[in-house]
Amino acid sequence: MTPVGHPASARDPRLDFFRGLALVMIFINHVPGNPLEVFTNRTFGFSDAAEGFVFMSGMAAGLAYPMAFVRLPLWRAVAKCWGRAWTLYSVHLVITMISLAIMMGAAYWFGAEKMWGINNVAPWIEAPVQATIGIATLGHQFGYLNILPMYAALLLMTPAMILVAQRNMWVMLGGSLLLWVVTGETRLNIPAFPNAGGWFFNPFAWQFLFAIGLATGMRLKSGRRLVPNVAWAKWLSLAFLIFVLAWMKIDIVQFYGRAGLSFLRDHGFPFYITSFDKTFLAAPRLLHLLALVYFLSTQTWVLRLSASRWVWPVELMGRFGLACFALGTVLSILGQSIKAALIYDPWIFDMGFVFVGLALQMGFARIKWQLAQKPA
Template sequence: MKMTPNMTATGAIPTPAQSVRDPRLDFYRGMAMFIILMAHTPGNWWNQWIPARFGFSDAAEIFVFCSGMASAVAFGRTYDRRGWLLGTSRILFRCWQIYWAHIATFLFTAMMLVAIDQYGDFEKSYVGSLNLGRFFEEPGQNLVGLFTLTYVPNFFDILPMYMMILLMVPIVMALSNVSLWLVAAFVGIVWFMGQGGILDAIGIGWLEIDLPAEPWSDRPWFFNPFAWQLVFFTGFALMRGWIPAPPVNALMIGLVAIVLIASFTVSSVAMRELGADWAREWRSDNRMWITKTDGGVIRYIHFLAIAYFGWVIAGPQGRHLMAKGASAGAKLWRGIVAQITKVGQQSLAVFLVSIVLSRLLGFALDMTGNDPWPTAFWNVIGFAILLATAYGAAWFKSQPWRGPAKT
């Protein structure tokens, strides 16, 4: 049989991207937004109990994975309907938006921290808390670095990483028109070349690819996009139908449970609460396999296990997320799910606000202390602001001013 350009290596024609957003996508991305806020807020002891403390992967993987799924729906559909050139044009436009969102978020946050240091009388330097002192010592050099993405402080690294991964989408879509095996080879090889620890261990460190994070040192980006693209394109491929959905059966659930239990034995919670000191040594000896910067393979496997359980719990099309019945408990749960989903639908706007908000909440905790009640209060306030941001962004996107005029 002669293969057409759209056929895979097996002769099957890949399924086009879905035209309707999967509710599970928005729900879990919304969950990631709340977790990211807690994780980024200094002095917030709630972050000692986020899912990342029970294993290796964290909300960053959820965000990137779900972004890959959302990109398959949004951008994949453009490639399907309008071709490679216009699909790539839409990717470039999105990167342009993310670039300026990154620049504005950094400058606003830096200004806010300077204002706190300048007009407050605190022993702590809030500019120093994000290691931004060097930026203000050499503003000329670092402004150039900021705009060329050669100065990427750790706290501001997710959006640049996401933008670099998006720029790989046109390559992946072009390869997919030839063979999905080429897509798998490209993604796998690029991920392998991002594994600095492994490459150094086997004596071919010169193959490593990364990006410089600051002009005055050789420190790379904290999130290496060449490694993290594996998580993104896993979600992308699942939503495109290039990878079949895993089966739901006792054997699969058992295997995934073993992965999660094994991960827990060397987790932060196990070390902190159960005194598993040997786990600290294990993590140190196996850093290359669980590294966050390079998206280590054990970290990736742990995330796949988490994602599988999330998929099973949600049920087909997220049916299990919506409790049935007219009881007060069922109504409350449906309301909670609806609010989390709303946040996930506006994840970029919510994420930008959370970057600034986390520093403000950290400042508030410094002022009030982080005892249980103040901590709970500021976390709830933060969650409410994220929710308000989601509703506000949705309102502006609806362009209500274009509706019929009032009579």
């Protein structure tokens, strides 16, 4: 939906604000054990900041790339998407090696032996040759550093999505839904060499959420909504969000809710419908995020909040999302390593580290913004 009073080409502050808010929550959740975790969205619903991040990444792609497929030769338009994927791959390799050095340094110099065995570091220690090959080929991903490979894979799929969507949006979304179903039915995934199993964020499943975001962004670019703003849908989405909140906070509601999912599972419904599996983006997680997005997109107060100067630091984080995500990831690994080296881990350290880390990211985004304002 285009904001009232804004031309279709104007930058929508909601995208930057919510992307920045997702980065804030991702950083908080990536420093486990800190008291602020209870205030992040994963304690209020089935989805978490990762789903929001992927949806908004799809929106950003829908705003940024489709016109290139109209104005430029096909190979140049494809190159824009794939060039961004290469950037994500490069950033992923850099922060992976920095994070590995931090974890190994904490264990080697400061007695944080815990870091040898968490975040999927142990396989690298046990088989460094194979795991190093896996790092370069994206098969071996350390814990908390596995979202950028999935995002890069989605950008490789983006040209095909855009080309189909420009002819028929609903055919593109239908094909994406079909791939999500086939992925769940066949357990399709990219191998996690040299480890068993596949990627934690399975791009064949998560592409469906990205595709919905892409379609939303493409419609937003032309000043239209993907799904109309109608009263019954707005109230239905709100009712679902309240039900999920009750599920998360009230034991009896959760008991009967899980019993209902067990009933469906016992009667043949597949796991990607009846579980909360994150790798395959199970239906409860997907539906919760979509209900949240739809409801918030219908609220005028959301636009006013997103455009407020009081949330500008968060909006800047969203505007320079990749840079802030990279910095936040390295800082979160640093925080985990420091915590592992402490004999006593007081909650005040956790709180202080989170606030300092967020301040550094907001300051970094401010510097990036100031540099962007200077003429070349």
